[in-house]
Amino acid sequence: MRLLALHVQDFRNLGQVTLAPSTHASIAVGQNGQGKTNLLEALYFLATLKPLRAGRLSELVRWGSPSARVVGRFLLKGAEREISVEVAGGVRQAFVDGKKAASLEEYFGGVSVVAFTPDDLEVVKGGPESRRAFLDRAVFNRFPAFLRESREYARALKNRNRLLKSGPVDAAYLEAYDETLAKTGARVYARRRALMAELAPRAQATFASIGRTPEPAAYGYHPAHLGDVDFAGADEAALAVALKEALAARSRRDLERGFTSVGPHVDDVTVTLGARSARAYASQGQQRALVLGWKIAEIENLEAAMGFLPLLLLDDVSSELDPERNAYLMNYLAASGAQVFLTTTDAGLVRGAAAQDTLWLGVRTGAVTSVAPVQEPPAQAQHADEPA
Numbered sequence: 003m004r005l006l007a008l009h010v011q012d013f014r015n016l017g018q019v020t021l022a023p024s025t026h027a028s029i030a031v032g033q034n035g036q037g038k039t040n041l042l043e044a045l046y047f048l049a050t051l052k053p054l055r056a057g058r059l060s061e062l063v064r065w066g067s068p069s070a071r072v073v074g075r076f077l078l079k080g081a082e083r084e085i086s087v088e089v090a091g092g093v094r095q096a097f098v099d100g101k102k103a104a105s106l107e108e109y110f111g112g113v114s115v116v117a118f119t120p121d122d123l124e125v126v127k128g129g130p131e132s133r134r135a136f137l138d139r140a141v142f143n144r145f146p147a148f149l150r151e152s153r154e155y156a157r158a159l160k161n162r163n164r165l166l167k168s169g170p171v172d173a174a175y176l177e178a179y180d181e182t183l184a185k186t187g188a189r190v191y192a193r194r195r196a197l198m199a200e201l202a203p204r205a206q207a208t209f210a211s212i213g214r215t216p217e218p219a220a221y222g223y224h225p226a227h228l229g230d231v232d233f234a235g236a237d238e239a240a241l242a243v244a245l246k247e248a249l250a251a252r253s254r255r256d257l258e259r260g261f262t263s264v265g266p267h268v269d270d271v272t273v274t275l276g277a278r279s280a281r282a283y284a285s286q287g288q289q290r291a292l293v294l295g296w297k298i299a300e301i302e303n304l305e306a307a308m309g310f311l312p313l314l315l316l317d318d319v320s321s322e323l324d325p326e327r328n329a330y331l332m333n334y335l336a337a338s339g340a341q342v343f344l345t346t347t348d349a350g351l352v353r354g355a356a357a358q359d360t361l362w363l364g365v366r367t368g369a370v371t372s373v374a375p376v377q378e379p380p381a382q383a384q385h386a387d388e389p390a
């Protein structure tokens with residue numbers, strides 16, 4: 003998969019941007035607040051139909067403009083394909099080769115992207131909600147149908163919560179809601195479980211090579227309050243039964259509190275170092291290495307599953323990593339052959355990922371222009387009497 007051309011119009015502070023990315027690295031350099039992340043967000047939105055940063059769709063439209071548009075021409079399995087997305091009036095519309103996309107599956111059709119942001123690096127020490135979102139982004143990358151499936155679950159959850167809040171409820175009536183919630187929730191469990199089965203061993207191995215830490219890392223996912231069902235071995239129907247029983251068992255408490263207390267929306271990803279919680283015990287550098295291990299594993303896992311590398315979007319990650327781990331990441335990117343977009347305020351930090359054909363971009367007040375390659379600084383002249 004290759005992105006051949008990108009056009010962005012009135013997306014956040016970007017007016018008009020047209021570029022032909024490098025097959026390897028495209029590096030956007032600029033001061034704070036100029037639009038570098040907005041450029042990555044446009045790409046992320048194009049490839050996932052979801053904003054990179056939480057918020058409303060209407061925030062993506064440039065102030066004073068009626069609509070935003072992002073168009074990408076991709077090379078997919080030897081054929082060219084154009085996908086585009088427009089946001090107007092808080093609603094988004096997706097197109098394939100200029101025609102309204104018939105389904106999300108048709109739209110995504112092999113386009114895959116992995117984003118890596120400074121927020122991701124904070125995910126180990128953050129709350130369960132951010133870890134769930136982090137996990138679900140990886141699940142969606144691996145199984146694009148998950149976008150629809152997780153929405154079905156969210157809708158069923160919203161309906162059940164609305165009912166719980168509405169006052170005394172007939173048990174038989176609530177059961178009908180539980181049925182839908184259990185069925186859609188079992189699909190979410192199964193998708194997350196499948197992703198973790200592929201990803202966790204890879205992430206553990208990657209961490210071992212970058213962690214500089216003797217203790218092994220472990221990444222796990224086990225649903226909360228799901229009774230004694232064998233989560234690793236149960237099929238999806240058995241997971242639905244277990245969730246339905248758990249919902250029934252907690253229905254009284256849920257009615258009192260007015261919300262649903264069991265299901266994929268309350269779960270967490272556990273990350274441990276040695277046998278201890280990384281959240282509580284790992285240093286900040288170790289926590290970041292744990293996320294880096296996960297992200298590299300995610301990229302490799304997608305390559306193994308799809309037969310090609312996803313498009314990689316790295317938003318100013320280098321400034322958050324220590325020099326050794328940043329060098330590890332830059333070497334990984336340069337060696338992987340992936341098509342990657344990087345943003346930075348300091349080109350020196352990402353030069354390690356650059357190759358001959360790197361596209362250097364300058365970003366200033368929403369304008370993106372091609373700029374001259376940022377060269378290695380000349381080696382310091384050495385005096386004859388200095389030790390070599």
Ligand SMILES: Nc1ncnc2c1ncn2[C@@H]1O[C@H](COP(=O)(O)OP(=O)(O)OP(=O)(O)O)[C@@H](O)[C@H]1O
Pocket residue numbers: 013014015016032033034035036037038039040041061062063064065318345347365
């Ligand atoms: N809908 C919008 N319309 C116009 N401008 C917007 C919109 N949304 C955000 N902005 C502007 O975009 C700018 C932020 O851009 P962005 O987040 O891409 O910065 P950045 O170059 O990545 O900076 P940093 O290095 O600080 O992360 C801000 O000036 C903000 O006011």
